[in-house]
Amino acid sequence: MNVLDGIYLLLGLMFAAAAWLNLKDRGNPRHLRRASFWALYAATFLFGTWLPPFVVGCLAIGMALLAGLGLGKSGAAEPTDAERRAGAARFGNRLFIPALLIPVVTVLGTLLLQNYTPGGKPLVEMKDATLVALGLSVIVALAAGLYMLRQPFAVPLTESRRLVDAVGPVVALPQLLAVLGAVFAVSGVGQVVAALVGRFIPVDSALAVVCAYCIGMALFTLVMGNAFAAFPVMTAGIGLPLIVKLHGGDAAIMGAIGMLAGYSGTLMTPLAANFNIVPAALLELPDQNGVIKVQIPTGLALLVVNTLLMYFLVFRF
Amino acid sequence: MLTLIGVAIVILGFALRLNPLLVVVAAAVATGFAAGMDLVGIVSEFGRAFTQNRYMALVWLTLPVIGMLEKNGLKERAQALIARVGGATTGRVLMLYLFIRQVTASLGLTAFGGHAPMVRPLVAPMAEAAAENRYGELPPETRFLIRAHAAAADNIGLFYGEDIFIAIGSVLLIKAFLDQAGYPLTPLQIALWAIPTALAALLIQLFRLWRLDRRLQRELGNRP
Numbered sequence: 001m002n003v004l005d006g007i008y009l010l011l012g013l014m015f016a017a018a019a020w021l022n023l024k025d026r027g028n029p030r031h032l033r034r035a036s037f038w039a040l041y042a043a044t045f046l047f048g049t050w051l052p053p054f055v056v057g058c059l060a061i062g063m064a065l066l067a068g069l070g071l072g073k074s075g076a077a078e079p080t081d082a083e084r085r086a087g088a089a090r091f092g093n094r095l096f097i098p099a100l101l102i103p104v105v106t107v108l109g110t111l112l113l114q115n116y117t118p119g120g121k122p123l124v125e126m127k128d129a130t131l132v133a134l135g136l137s138v139i140v141a142l143a144a145g146l147y148m149l150r151q152p153f154a155v156p157l158t159e160s161r162r163l164v165d166a167v168g169p170v171v172a173l174p175q176l177l178a179v180l181g182a183v184f185a186v187s188g189v190g191q192v193v194a195a196l197v198g199r200f201i202p203v204d205s206a207l208a209v210v211c212a213y214c215i216g217m218a219l220f221t222l223v224m225g226n227a228f229a230a231f232p233v234m235t236a237g238i239g240l241p242l243i244v245k246l247h248g249g250d251a252a253i254m255g256a257i258g259m260l261a262g263y264s265g266t267l268m269t270p271l272a273a274n275f276n277i278v279p280a281a282l283l284e285l286p287d288q289n290g291v292i293k294v295q296i297p298t299g300l301a302l303l304v305v306n307t308l309l310m311y312f313l314v315f316r317f
Numbered sequence: 318m319l320t321l322i323g324v325a326i327v328i329l330g331f332a333l334r335l336n337p338l339l340v341v342v343a344a345a346v347a348t349g350f351a352a353g354m355d356l357v358g359i360v361s362e363f364g365r366a367f368t369q370n371r372y373m374a375l376v377w378l379t380l381p382v383i384g385m386l387e388k389n390g391l392k393e394r395a396q397a398l399i400a401r402v403g404g405a406t407t408g409r410v411l412m413l414y415l416f417i418r419q420v421t422a423s424l425g426l427t428a429f430g431g432h433a434p435m436v437r438p439l440v441a442p443m444a445e446a447a448a449e450n451r452y453g454e455l456p457p458e459t460r461f462l463i464r465a466h467a468a469a470a471d472n473i474g475l476f477y478g479e480d481i482f483i484a485i486g487s488v489l490l491i492k493a494f495l496d497q498a499g500y501p502l503t504p505l506q507i508a509l510w511a512i513p514t515a516l517a518a519l520l521i522q523l524f525r526l527w528r529l530d531r532r533l534q535r536e537l538g539n540r541p
Binding site for chain 2: 008045055056083088089091093095096106130138142145159163171177182184189193240251253270271274286291293301
C-alpha cells in the first residue's frame with residue numbers, strides 16, 4: 001500500500017460516514033437507497049486497490065442503477081442562519097485560514113514532493129505528487145479548523161454528508177465518464193469518427209484543412225468530453241497527414257493550438273462533467289447546464305480565434 | 318459504424334435528461350457489445366478504468382473542511398469582506414479571480430482554485446455579495462447567473478492558463494504524440510504557441526464580465 005492508497009482510504013471513510021448518516025435517517029423514505037449508494041461508492045475507495053476489476057465494475061454499475069431508480073431528497077440539516085452569523089461574528093477572518101491552507105499546502109506540498117528526493121528516490125511517484133499533496137493539505141486544514149473553531153470531531157463528517165448529498169450521484173459522474181472514454185478507446189470509436197470527418201474535407205485548401213482540424217477537435221471533444229481523447233485521433237487523422245505533411249505546416253503550432261481548439265468543446269459539453277455538471281450541482285443551480293450556457297459564447301469565440309490563429313501561424317514558421 | 322452506438326446513446330440520453338450515470342453505463346455496455354466484447358469483459362474493463370480514475374474524486378476530500386467552515390459562517394465572512402471594498406462589483410471580483418487563476422495555472426500551480434475548495438465557499442459568495450451590496454436582495458435567476466459565471470471563470474482561467482506551463486499533462490501529451498510520429502519537439506516549443514490563445518481567452522472573458530456588470534446595472538440598477 002502506498003501513500004495515495006492511504007488517502008483513498010480517507011475518502012472511503014468520508015463516503016462511509018455519508019452512508020451511515022443516511023442509514024440512520026429513518027424518517028426519509030429513500031434512506032436505504034441513499035445509504036446503499038454511498039456505501040457502494042465508499043467500498044470502491046476502501047477496497048478498490050485489492051478488489052478484482054470485475055467486482056469494482058459491478059459496484060459501479062450498482063451505483064448507476066440506484067441513481068437511475070432515484071435517490072429522493074436528502075434529509076441532511078442545513079446550518080441555520082443564526083449558527084452561521086454567530087460563527088462569522090465569533091471567528092471573523094480566522095475562518096479564511098483553513099480554507100486557504102488547502103491550496104497553499106497543496107502547492108507547497110507538490111513542490112516539496114517533486115523536488116525533495118532523499119537518496120535519489122522521490123517519496124511518492126512524480127505523477128502522484130499533486131494528489132498526495134491535496135490529501136495532506138486537507139488533513140492539515142481539517143486539524144487547523146477543528147482546533148481553531150473548537151469543533152467536535154463529528155462536525156466535518158455531518159457537514160461532508162450534507163455536501164455530498166447536495167451534489168448527489170453527480171459526485172461519481174466524472175469517474176464514470178472517464179470509464180466511458182476508456183471503453184470508447186478500446187472499441188476504436190475515435191478512428192471511426194476521424195474517418196468520417198476525413199471523408200468530407202477538400203484537402204487541397206489549406207484553410208479547409210485547418211478548419212476541419214480545429215472544428216473537428218472541438219466537435220470530437222464535445223462528444224468525448226475530453227480534449228485529451230480527441231487529440232491523438234484528430235491529429236493522426238487530419239492534423240499530421242494534411243496540415244503538416246501535405247501543406248507543410250509547423251507541427252508544434254498545430255499541436256498546441258489544436259489542443260486549445262479542443263478546449264472550446266470542453267467548455268460546451270455536459271460530458272466534461274467535472275468542469276461543467278459538478279460545479280452546477282455544487283453551486284446548487286436549478287439547471288444542470290447552467291455553467292455550460294454561460295461558457296458557450298466564450299467557447300465559440302475562442303474556436304474562431306484558434307482557427308484563425310492556426311491558419312495565420314502554422315504555415316509561417 | 319456500429320461502434321458509434323455509444324455516442325448516440327450519450328447524446329440522446331443527455332438531451333432527454335435521463336439520469337446521467339445510467340446513460341453513461343448504458344453507452345459503455347452498448348459500445349462494448351458492438352465491439353464484440355462479452356459482458357464479463359465489459360464489466361471488468363469498467364471496474365479497471367473506474368479504479369484507475371479514482372483520482373478524479375479526490376477533490377471531494379475537501380468537503381469536510383469546506384462544510385465545517387460554511388457551518389461557522391465562512392460565506393458570511395466572505396460577503397462582509399467584499400462589503401468593505403469600495404468599488405467592488407460582481408464583474409470585477411470575477412475578473413480578479415479569473416486573472417489570478419490563469420496566471421497561477423500558467424506557472425503550473427493548478428491547485429490554486431477549483432470549484433469545491435474556492436468557487437463554492439469563497440468566489441461565488443463574494444461575487445453575489447458585491448451585487449447585493451449595490452442592488453439589494455437579488456432575484457434567484459440573477460443569483461444563479463452570477464454563480465455560473467464564477468464557475469466559468471475558474472474553468473476558463475485554468476484551461477487557457479495551464480497550457481503555457483511546460484510540465485502540464487496536455488503539453489506532455491502533445492509532445493509524446495508528436496515524438497512518436499517523428500516530430501521531436503521540446504515542451505517549451507509547444508507551450509510557447511499557447512500564449513496567443515491564452516491572451517485571447519483572458520481578453521474575451523474580461524470583456525464578458527464587464528458586460529455582466531453592465532447587465533446587472535441595467536436589470537437591477539433602476540428597480541424601485
